[in-house]
Each structure stands twice: as structure tokens, then as C-alpha cells.
Amino acid sequence: MQTEPTPSQANFKRSMKVRHLVMLSLGGVIGTGLFFNTGYIISTTGAAGTLLAYLIGALVVWLVMVCLGELAVAMPETGAFHVYAVHYLSPATGYTVAWLYWLTWTVALGSSLTAAGFCMQYWFPTVPVWLWCQVFCVAIYLLNSVSTRFFAEGEFWFSIIKVITIIAFIVLGAAAMLGFIPMKDGSAAPGLHNLTASGWLPHGTLPILMTMVAVNFAFSGTELIGIAAGETEQPQKALPLAIRTTVARLIIFFIGTVFVLAALIPIDQAGIVKSPFVLVFEKIGIPYAADIFNFVILTAILSAANSGLYASGRMLWSLANENTLPRCFARVNRRGIPQLAITVSMLGGLLALFSSVIALDTVFVALSAISGFAVVAGVAQHLRFTLHVPSSLSAGGQCAAAAGVPRPVLSASADPGIYPVSAGVHRAGL
Known part of the structure; x- marks a missing residue:
């Protein structure tokens, strides 16, 4: 038995397929958190501690995905977090969750545009960052304004680039670790030596807890499946398949990547000065390693901005659909796009961009910190959902x-x- 869309959702186009959902979730997770923070975590917790931290993070992701999946299959709503909180906690909580989640993604959108501009300065040092920010702002806005299918296809190809990079990294790194590919400096293959050279937990167990914030940040983005549930073909079939596929691939990609990184990079060389991926590619002798990785980072950033505008726009639509914002935000055009909600969300992202430049240590930090409450509230929604069933x-x-x-x-x-x-x-x- 399938759950029919509510009348208020009649103008949305159910045009996303399983492959779009999987790549939307993978694309939201595989980003700067994995590409940059992993080196810091290795240097702080050691090889075994890093693997343990990511295993715990993977378990948390699995639990959240299952909770969200059950809610999304039962109620395939666009802007789902807000609706779930309204029904199973309270209207006030739902209202708060919606605005905090909107704030989360608008802050991410603003910082992503800035980061993309800095990536482009690597190749074009004379072009100002603000000009690149404008270019990417227009591109992301257009991706979200043409149609839901157009957005999903754009996110699909953004994510494909990241997934191919991760697979290539695991294969090449494992080959170098085992000696099938010689190291550039002529040194012997490290094998498993670096995993135990400094001890399993060189700094004890406390750093594992301290780095869980960075680990959980690296895994953030999987909840986008719930946002897209209302625009998915046959959500009762697509969502469970997408969730199972996403979780399995995340565990393989993250744990495999962390294992290769920890095996190839000594703990005293890991850090945040240079991406650990660039270090490994340079050790193997991959030409233009920095250029390749700068391109991958750029796609990861644009993917996050693309997803962020989609999620924040749907959340504004959801607020208006529940009559907590003017009804003009609930209007959906003939292409199935809440255009006004998308436009206002983009303006919010631009304000966050300005705050990251003008008031980085005050306003921007505060916005980033308080927006994390939306994740905690999401767990409470599912708990109340389970208790609500007799x-x-x-x-x-x-x-x-x-x-x-x-x-x-x-x-x-x-x-x-x-x-x-x-x-x-x-x-x-x-």
C-alpha cells in the first residue's frame, strides 16, 4: 500500500529516482570533512583511534538513516523534518527545527561559495574571490530553478566525481601500501607498519571522544534523503533501497579510505596543513596531484552548495505549507519549483557569506553553532514517533x-x- 502525496504537494514533481537519492546522500557526505579533517583526526587519535571513531560515526549514521527512513516511508513529505516534528513533538518544536535546519544550510551555502572562490584562485590568482562567488551563486541558483530533475542530475554528476576519486584513491593507495606501486622516494612499501608504529592508541581514548564532532561533521548530509522523499518516484520502494545502498557504500568508502590513509601516512605527518589525500597522491607519484585534488574539492564544495539551496528552499516551503510563513512561500511553479523559497534561501546564503567575511569570529561562529540543534531534534522526532504508535x-x-x-x-x-x-x-x- 503506497502513501499518496498530500494535496498541498500536488504541484511537486516526483521525478527523482533511486540513483538520484543515493548520490544526493553520498554527495552530501563525501566532502571537505572527509578530504581535510581526516588528517587532523589521525594525528590526534592515531590509526586505530581514527578507525574506531569512524566506525562509531558509521553506526550513528546507520541509526539516523533507519529512523529517518521509517518516517519518510510512512510520510513522504517535502521538507520532512519540520512536518515530523510538528506531528510527533509540537508545532513550536517543528517551527524551531525548520528554521534551524534552514539556518544550517544557508550558513553552509555562504561558506561554500567563499571556499569555491578560493579554490578557483589556485588556478586564477589574479581574479578576486568575490567574482567567483557571484559566478557560482548564479550557477547553483539556475541548477535549482530549472526543475527538480535538473537539480538531481547536477547533484548526481557532482557526486560521481567524488565517488570515482574515492575509489581510485582506495585502489591506488592499497596497491602502494602492499608494494604493487613503488613509492616516489624509493622507500619500501609501508604495509601495516604505520598502523602500529606509534601504538594503537598513542594518546589514549579521550581524543576519540574529542574528535567525534569532526567525525560526525564528515558524515553529515545523509538526511537529505528525507528532504527529497516528497519528490521521489514510488518512495515506499525507492527510499529503503536508497538508504540501504547509501549506508553500505558509506561504510566501505569511509572505512576503506581511513584505513589506507592511516597505513600510508605516519602520524607525525598527518595534520591540516595539507590534505592527506594530496600527501598520499604525491607519495605515490601521481602527476598534478594538487591540481586534481583542487578540482575534486571544488566539485565537493559546489555539491554541498547545490544540496544546501535545495534543502533550505524546501524547508521554507514547508513552513509556509504549515501556515507559519506567508502563503506566497508555498507557491510552486509549473516546473515543480518553490521559486520564492529558493530565492530567499539564496539571499540568506549570501548574507551568511558576508558574515563569514565581515564578522567571522562573532556572527558567523554563532550561526554555525546554534544550527546544530536541528540534528538533535531529529532524533527526538523519531523517538516520539515510535512512542506514538500504540x-x-x-x-x-x-x-x-x-x-x-x-x-x-x-x-x-x-x-x-x-x-x-x-x-x-x-x-x-x-
């Missing part, structure tokens, strides 16, 4: 069947005040 329902259901976690089967009779959900959630594999 305990008299059948206990034979399976939530996240792939993991075998027992859960009651949801029933359409659970509560007339919530969206119609059914055992189809269980059959979908969530």
Missing part, C-alpha cells in the same frame, strides 16, 4: 529488516490524527 500493535514487525532490529508493524488504525501509514512500511524493509 503498544497493542503486532510485535512481529521488523524495523530496518536488513539489520534485524525488531519493531512493531505500523498500522493505518494506529492514530487517526497522523498520516495514513500501513504495514507497507514494514514490507518496504524499514
Whole structure:
């Protein structure tokens, strides 16, 4: 049994497919957090500590994805976080979550535009950063304004570049680690030596906890699947498949990448002065390593900006759809785009860009810090969602069947005040 879209969503186009959802989520995760922060984490916690930290992060991502997936399959809404919080916590909490999540992505949008400008200065040092910011601002705005399918295709190809880079890195790095590819300086293949050279946990276990913020930042972005649920073809089938595929690939990509990095880079050489990926490529002797990686970083940044504008625009639409913003923000054009919400979100991103330049140590830091509350509230939404279902329902259901976690089967009779959900959630594999 499929959940029909609510009337207020009738103008949105269900044009995203599974491949778009998978790459949207992967693209949101594989970014600057992985490319730059990993070196800092290795130098702080050691090889084993880094692997353990990323394993914990992967577990958290799996839990969040399963929670979000169950909510999204039951209620495939655009701007889902806001709607879930309204129904299972309170309207005030939903209102707060929506604005905090909007703030999260507008801050990320502004900082991404600035970072993209600095990336371009690597090749064009005489061109000012603000000019590149304007160019990328127009490009991202157009990607989000043509159609949902156009946005999804753009994000798909942004993500493909990052995924290919990660796969190539793991393959080439593993070959160098085992001696199949000689090191540029003629040194012997490190094998597993660097993993234990400084001890399994050279600084103890406390640094693992201290670096979990950086690890969780590296994994952030998977929740975009929930935002896109209302614009996906057959969400009851597409969402569970996309979630299972995304989580499996994330674990392989992240853990495989961290393992290769820790094996090839001694702990005293890891840090944040230079990306660990560039260090490894230079050690192997890959020509133009810095140029290649600058291009990959640029695509990662533009991918984050593209996703950020999409998510923030849909969240504004959701607020208007719940009558907490003027109804003009809920208008959707014939292409299925909430154009006014997209435009205002872009303006918010530009304001965040200005604050990152003018008031970096005050306003920008405060915006970045308070926006993180939206993630915590998301966990509370699912907890209330599970408690909202009467305990008299059948206990034979399976939530996240792939993991075998027992859960009651949801029933359409659970509560007339919530969206119609059914055992189809269980059959979908969530």
C-alpha cells in the first residue's frame, strides 16, 4: 500500500529516482570533512583511534538513516523534518527545527561559495574571490530553478566525481601500501607498519571522544534523503533501497579510505596543513596531484552548495505549507519549483557569506553553532514517533529488516490524527 502525496504537494514533481537519492546522500557526505579533517583526526587519535571513531560515526549514521527512513516511508513529505516534528513533538518544536535546519544550510551555502572562490584562485590568482562567488551563486541558483530533475542530475554528476576519486584513491593507495606501486622516494612499501608504529592508541581514548564532532561533521548530509522523499518516484520502494545502498557504500568508502590513509601516512605527518589525500597522491607519484585534488574539492564544495539551496528552499516551503510563513512561500511553479523559497534561501546564503567575511569570529561562529540543534531534534522526532504508535500493535514487525532490529508493524488504525501509514512500511524493509 503506497502513501499518496498530500494535496498541498500536488504541484511537486516526483521525478527523482533511486540513483538520484543515493548520490544526493553520498554527495552530501563525501566532502571537505572527509578530504581535510581526516588528517587532523589521525594525528590526534592515531590509526586505530581514527578507525574506531569512524566506525562509531558509521553506526550513528546507520541509526539516523533507519529512523529517518521509517518516517519518510510512512510520510513522504517535502521538507520532512519540520512536518515530523510538528506531528510527533509540537508545532513550536517543528517551527524551531525548520528554521534551524534552514539556518544550517544557508550558513553552509555562504561558506561554500567563499571556499569555491578560493579554490578557483589556485588556478586564477589574479581574479578576486568575490567574482567567483557571484559566478557560482548564479550557477547553483539556475541548477535549482530549472526543475527538480535538473537539480538531481547536477547533484548526481557532482557526486560521481567524488565517488570515482574515492575509489581510485582506495585502489591506488592499497596497491602502494602492499608494494604493487613503488613509492616516489624509493622507500619500501609501508604495509601495516604505520598502523602500529606509534601504538594503537598513542594518546589514549579521550581524543576519540574529542574528535567525534569532526567525525560526525564528515558524515553529515545523509538526511537529505528525507528532504527529497516528497519528490521521489514510488518512495515506499525507492527510499529503503536508497538508504540501504547509501549506508553500505558509506561504510566501505569511509572505512576503506581511513584505513589506507592511516597505513600510508605516519602520524607525525598527518595534520591540516595539507590534505592527506594530496600527501598520499604525491607519495605515490601521481602527476598534478594538487591540481586534481583542487578540482575534486571544488566539485565537493559546489555539491554541498547545490544540496544546501535545495534543502533550505524546501524547508521554507514547508513552513509556509504549515501556515507559519506567508502563503506566497508555498507557491510552486509549473516546473515543480518553490521559486520564492529558493530565492530567499539564496539571499540568506549570501548574507551568511558576508558574515563569514565581515564578522567571522562573532556572527558567523554563532550561526554555525546554534544550527546544530536541528540534528538533535531529529532524533527526538523519531523517538516520539515510535512512542506514538500504540503498544497493542503486532510485535512481529521488523524495523530496518536488513539489520534485524525488531519493531512493531505500523498500522493505518494506529492514530487517526497522523498520516495514513500501513504495514507497507514494514514490507518496504524499514
